[in-house]
Amino acid sequence: APLHLFWQIDSTNAYLMKRKHLCTNGEACLAEMQTAGRGRRGREWVSPLACHIYLSYFHRLEQGMAAAAGLSLAVGVMLVEALEQAGFDGVGLKWPNDLYLDNKKLAGILVELNGQFGEPAEVVVGCGVNVSMPSGVATAIDQPWQELQFLQEGLIDRSRLASTILRHLDAGLTEFEHSGLAPFVVRWQQRDQFAGRAVKLLVGENTIRGTAAGIDLQGNLLLNIDGEIKAFAAGEISMRAD
Numbered sequence: 267a268p269l270h271l272f273w274q275i276d277s278t279n280a281y282l283m284k285r286k287h288l289c290t291n292g293e294a295c296l297a298e299m300q301t302a303g304r305g306r307r308g309r310e311w312v313s314p315l316a317c318h319i320y321l322s323y324f325h326r327l328e329q330g331m332a333a334a335a336g337l338s339l340a341v342g343v344m345l346v347e348a349l350e351q352a353g354f355d356g357v358g359l360k361w362p363n364d365l366y367l368d369n370k371k372l373a374g375i376l377v378e379l380n381g382q383f384g385e386p387a388e389v390v391v392g393c394g395v396n397v398s399m400p401s402g403v404a405t406a407i408d409q410p411w412q413e414l415q416f417l418q419e420g421l422i423d424r425s426r427l428a429s430t431i432l433r434h435l436d437a438g439l440t441e442f443e444h445s446g447l448a449p450f451v452v453r454w455q456q457r458d459q460f461a462g463r464a465v466k467l468l469v470g471e472n473t474i475r476g477t478a479a480g481i482d483l484q485g486n487l488l489l490n491i492d493g494e495i496k497a498f499a500a501g502e503i504s505m506r507a508d
């Protein structure tokens with residue numbers, strides 16, 4: 267499948283979303299910098315030149331939108347496993363799909379979907395991985411972050427890492443298409459950064475407190491609240507350590 271490489275682009279996700287009707291499975295876009303990098307919840311993804319990985323990947327899900335529940339959690343597993351294969355150990359997951367290192371955010375995933383119910387859905391999976399943060403940029407980021415360079419002294423080969431990530435997305439999307447989230451649940455929970463920890467959920471104006479207890483087959487967050495397990499869907503919820 268085609269690989270679109272850019273020195274500078276607005277957003278690799280936006281690029282594939284614009285081309286979505288022309289795209290074939292496995293088509294990908296990589297850029298050295300983004301001028302309008304997109305984060306979740308309409309936030310900006312700070313994307314300085316030549317220090318990180320900005321990658322988007324296209325896949326058409328034949329079963330349609332309804333089958334896409336849980337996809338973003340599966341992508342989290344694919345990305346951690348790619349990093350592990352590249353020799354980076356100790357990366358965890360924070361629900362629904364942030365990668366954590368050293369208790370700080372290492373990478374983010376933005377899955378964008380397009381389609382009518384009952385028709386195949388176009389999926390663009392976007393991954394932003396902090397590799398080596400330049401000093402001037404750090405202050406523009408509104409949450410605690412970590413970089414892969416934290417785990418390794420020498421220079422990190424970003425091209426090689428990007429190709430490892432693409433291979434894991436190829437295999438993982440096929441697996442997800444066949445079996446859904448099921449084969450990813452245990453792999454997600456093995457890397458659950460918050461399992462057994464006291465957390466609070468911010469749901470609109472309300473705060474819900476409990477102990478994180480993994481995820482279910484739909485990708486909902488499970489919380490133990492006074493001995494009872496309750497499930498929470500992603501969307502407008504955000505989770506913090508309590």
Ligand code: BTN
Nearest residue numbers: 277279304305306321374392394
């Ligand atoms: C998050 O908020 O955690 C998700 C961040 C996703 C960033 C990546 S960088 C490559 C791709 N293109 C974008 O515009 N966003 C995603």
